[in-house]
Amino acid sequence: MDNQKNGRRIFLKNTTMAAAAVPFSLSATDFKDESKKGSKGKTKYALVGTGTRGSSSWAKPIIQNYAQYADLVALCDINIGRMEYAKKFIGTNAPTYHSSEFEKMISETQPDTVIVTTTDCFHEQYIVKAMELGCDVISEKPLVTEAHQGQNLIAAENRTGKKITTTFNARFSNESEEIKKILNSGELGKVLSAEYHEYLNVDHGASYYRRWHGKKRFSGSLLVHKASHHFDQMNWWLDSEPVTVKANGKVGFYGKNNSFRGSNCRTCTFKSKCEFYWDIESYGSKELYLSGEAEDGYLRDGCVWDKEIDSYDAMTVEVAYENDVLLSYSLNSYMPYEGQNIAFNCEKGRLEVRVYDAQPWEVDNVFEFRITKNFNGTKAYGLGRDSGTHGGSDDKLRDKIFKPNQPDELKQMADSRAGLMSSLIGIAAVKSIETKKQINIHDLVDFPTEWKWKTKLK
Ligand SMILES: NC(=O)c1ccc[n+]([C@@H]2O[C@H](COP(=O)([O-])OP(=O)(O)OC[C@H]3O[C@@H](n4cnc5c(N)ncnc54)[C@H](O)[C@@H]3O)[C@@H](O)[C@H]2O)c1
Known part of the structure; x- marks a missing residue:
């Protein structure tokens, strides 16, 4: 159980640190290659954040239902295992890029639009960078989680003339x-x-x-x-x-409002008495999460009684x-x-x-x-x-x-x-x-x- 707890800390640490450390360094002019833009008149999309929403609600439908209008040209995520599983689930040959290679992805695949479906708090950094690199953006709600991120988006939109669409289904x-x-x-x-x-x-x-x-x-x-x-x-x-x-x-x-807790349901010693026990085996998307779990410790079946909630x-x-x-x-x-x-x-x-x-x-x-x-x-x-x-x-x-x-x-x-x-x-x-x-x-x-x-x- 301690390992699992440590695993969760690794996820929190990795996602936060890696997000902060994405080496964004090139300028928009390094990315201009008009010959690669808008092939066959279709709009080219790259997706960052290959979790449930990104994979099933955006990437897969592009391939299955909108191929005459849209090309999925690249996938990007902080978790390689999850992204590789997602790639198979989506049914695409598009290249995959670690989040630290976001700029490289834009440079090599020349998307017109970046679709942002990461964990909420990371939307802003990808939106800003994508616009700086010459792309429009489609972002899942919530657009931002903190006010200063909103300020950055307004400034970036003004600076670049690029456009953000927020998806409010x-x-x-x-x-x-x-x-x-x-x-x-x-x-x-x-x-x-x-x-x-x-x-x-x-x-x-x-x-x-x-x-x-x-x-x-x-x-x-x-x-x-x-x-x-x-x-x-x-x-x-x-x-x-x-x-x-x-x-x-x-x-x-x-959160703290219970007398017992574990790290996650699979390993929990209170399975039989916890009304909130949730069996990940019954979950259709379990492989998406299990395939990347060892890499970042993201537990899909975390404990609802976690004191940090x-x-x-x-x-x-x-x-x-x-x-x-x-x-x-x-x-x-x-x-x-x-x-x-x-x-x-x-x-x-x-x-x-x-x-x-x-x-x-x-x-x-x-x-x-x-x-x-x-x-x-x-x-x-x-x-x-x-x-x-x-x-x-x-x-x-x-x-x-x-x-x-x-x-x-x-x-x-x-x-x-x-x-x-x-x-x-x-x-x-x-x-x-x-x-x-x-x-x-x-x-x-x-x-x-x-x-x-x-x-x-x-
Ligand atoms: N409109 C809707 O109905 C709806 C429904 C579900 C989710 N959402 C939104 O979609 C987004 C994704 O939600 P989800 O349920 O798919 O979550 P998820 O946890 O399944 O997926 C998030 C993905 O982002 C990746 N990620 C985390 N930090 C990253 C970083 N710094 N850089 C790159 N990738 C990173 C994770 O590895 C994971 O693959 C969220 O913003 C959520 O609010 C919207």
Whole structure:
């Protein structure tokens, strides 16, 4: 067990140090080789971060579904074993590069766009470098985990003229699109306040505490890693941006809140009595993690009772928006069921949406909508979830990204500003919890003067 503990320390140490030590030294002019750009009219993509999301949601679909528009030209990861397994899983002959060879990869394979799907806290360094080396970037949420990273991204985008796309698949789920359409229609008038309550259960919710998401220094906490989806949806639904944030949070269930613990489930002596024992053998992607485990000690089945867990499991957040909307948000990650309660309190009535993701009872519809007008009755209806990962939202997002000239009526494609705004709400919430103060978003980052703000709530 001690070795396993040491292994985990090696992972933390290696990822942090190697990330800091990536020898970025060449300038963009060293990389210009127009003859290698855009072969056969296709866009060339390199992927950095060959874990579950990078491999299964981006790299493999490029090969399987978008080959007429896109070429996957290179893979990059800090873990060679994981990357080689991912390469087979993806089904590509693209060359692989260790993270210390990122510049070499860009120079040799000349991607147009780098897709960033590393652990959250490392997004920024690859985004900045990729743009400096002449590439556009597609980054997974959360765009950044710390405010200074956001500042660096704004500066790099201005300096290089390159473009960041932040991938918010949650904008594409059926209920998300329906909410946007109802609010856009004006049927309920101006939104005055909103509610968003996220329930993660003891299965999916617990999974975050088994790996890096449970440590703030990697994920920024679930207020950044997970809630960035929800804050982005709210920013998008309200068509506004946050001004002040006040929050409370604690680790009240996982982490130190148990009488026993191990290093990881496989080696644990408390297997038979721990309700959170998780058998990695039953996990479809186990080889992706086991193939690289000896190299960096990344334990996919880490203990949810690890005393180092500092990512909150109970949290409440109040956000005041530029358009005067007041948001009340909560996230609890130890619930007996999973889903969401979302509501908008408007001048002419209230829109309520209940999302059922997993619960020990039957429901008629996974998305229940109720629109109630002041003095004017109520109507309720249900919607279903599409097939495909994340309720079909990944397919819709990928189509917009990889197919040329796609319409975007609902403005679902998100740029760096949208990515930053959602991350900053979570970052401000963490700061508010740590300082017990209300945080002004404008005190976190110097925004470009061309970004128009009213900031009357400041
Ligand atoms: N939009 C969504 O629905 C969704 C779903 C899952 C994950 N994500 C995001 O995708 C990203 C990856 O998540 P995941 O679940 O695949 O995690 P993962 O742990 O499976 O994969 C992360 C990969 O990054 C690599 N890595 C770590 N540090 C690195 C570094 N410094 N340089 C290069 N590579 C490094 C790891 O070796 C690993 O292969 C995260 O940012 C996460 O927030 C988004």
